[in-house]
Amino acid sequence: MPGKLPTRLLNICISSFCKLHRLDKAEAVLIDGIRLGVLPNVVTYNTLVAAYCRFVGIDAGCSVVHRMQVAGIRPNVITYNSLLAGASRQGQASVSLDLFEEMLKLGISPNLWSYNTLMHCFFRLGKPDEAYRVFHDIILSGLHPDPTSFNTLINGLCKNGYVDNALMLYKNLKRHQCQLELVTYNILIDGMCKVGRLKTARWILQELGNSGYVPDAITYTTIMKCCFRLRKFEEALEIFSEMKSRGYTFDGFAYCTVMGAFVKIGELKRAVDVAKAMLKSGIKLDIVFYNTLMNIYCKEGKVDAAFALLNEIEEKGLECNDYSHTILIDGLCKAGNIAGAQRHLQYLCSSGCKSNLVAFNSLINGMCKSGQVDYAVKIFKAMNMKDEFTYSSMVHNLCRKGRFRTASRLLLSCIKKGMNILKSSERVVLQGFLNSGFRREARKLQSKIRVPVVSGIRVDSVISCHRHQGQTKNFKPVFDVFTSESSRSCVPANWIVVDANDIETGEKETSYTPSYWSAV
């Protein structure tokens, strides 16, 4: 059996270099190995596929798969899982779907990891129904959901606005004595925090403790951020110092949260102080730290200083992300340099960056504010993606120019798309009609915008009867998930979307949409 042991050594070597992000070295080792007669196997290529997907991109991952096929090695389920995850990370659902099909066609049957990844991918794309169908497929294909499946499901429900469904699922799992992980609690706490339900979040924190867990750095950061958003600054800062004393500020997350919060309320001096403290603490500076710092400079009106940081970022070997560029573009807009902002955005688009909605929103707003409303409308029309920020900007600025009919039309099409436009945007149009004597138009608009905010997914089955077997930390489903038709008698049928009041503690809490936060 020549070559068996050397191949394992080759794989360990390649894997080590991949972990160090040194793909060039990994490739060199592969070439050397082949030259010495050490043949790579499926594990070798899977390692490379995973690394390329993570550090370069899905296309790079696919080309490694091609190389492996040329070398006469057939991809397996793990190969495809890496590709699926890569596509999911890049938000390319169609690619994920194609890969899934491709995998089936090749006779490779997906495993639980494949399904979990696919489910996560759909959730990230804002398609909870599709995601839930994947969850069903897990059951239908005879696999048992694992803790990650449920974590993904709970997280996806929260991130898509179904926090009460997520709570319900949590409750069901709990009722059936499933051992939940710390991650599960953190996911739920974050879900509650993001909609402003701090009381419920604290209740889950309690449950976390009751289950014998200790809150970790992630738990703390999550709750601290929520306190900031609810303007409970003393409480937030107390959490921050507790984190420091517990040794939970080993990375930049907490510092950047605090910096960001100070920037948001215009306390730039305090934000700078926190930045200095972070520099002094010796924590590794990452791109998020630099983004936050650039944002401070921009808000101080020192756009040049922000741009100057780009050199430092590059020297450190860090890579700018969408946030970096958006912060700079917005900085230019706010400084009145619309042309510069436009140039930077154009440069981004031409260098193959995928469209950056936030940057476009910034630009549109900046143009309007500098009096170029018509030009902004032109760009608005050309945009293929728009959100409530886009509409809000246009509606407000059109109203400022007295163009209420156009504003009204945009407002309605925004609502029709199911977006949460600011109440103040609705008001400004109505008020505009009234002030300029268009009473009929105002009434007509009012009747149209008073639409109830709707429903969630009606999930026609209930996760039920999963019982923890005791011996391991994994759940072992004892029964399957029932559909409402087949087991109406034994489980409560649908997940009902409960409105803002808390279903667990019974306490009244108002649930806010995310867009509300920035308006507070």
Added chain:
DNA sequence: CTAGGGTTAG
């Protein structure tokens, strides 16, 4: 090979 916290716009 899958899941959780930080940075952007109205």
